Amino acid sequence: MARGGLTRLTGKGGGPNCDDDDCPNVYLDEADGSIVVQGQQCAAFRPPDGEVLARIPASVLKEAIHPLGW
Numbered sequence: 001m002a003r004g005g006l007t008r009l010t011g012k013g014g015g016p017n018c019d020d021d022d023c024p025n026v027y028l029d030e031a032d033g034s035i036v037v038q039g040q041q042c043a044a045f046r047p048p049d050g051e052v053l054a055r056i057p058a059s060v061l062k063e064a065i066h067p068l069g070w
Contacts, residue, residue: 003027005029005030006027006028006029006030006036007028007030007067008025008027009025009026009028009063009064009067009068010025010026010060010063010064011023011024011025011060011063023038024037024038024039024040024054024055024057025037025038025039025056025060026038026056026060026061026063026064028067028068037054037056038056039054039056039060040054040055040056041053041054041055042054042055
């Protein structure tokens with residue numbers, strides 16, 4: 001899958017949940033500044049058409065905050 005225009009904010013150093021690109025990650029979309037999340041599919045409820053639920057460890061979200069300066 002192409003990741004053009006996305007800046008990876010997490011997973012650069014590997015970790016317990018990471019194996020190359022097959023790990024939970026948070027990306028910044030350079031085109032519109034939105035956040036893109038890669039994680040395991042979550043079935044907690046059925047989201048509207050065109051949306052999905054992704055499950056990521058809290059540690060991944062905390063890691064993403066630092067590059068954004070939040």
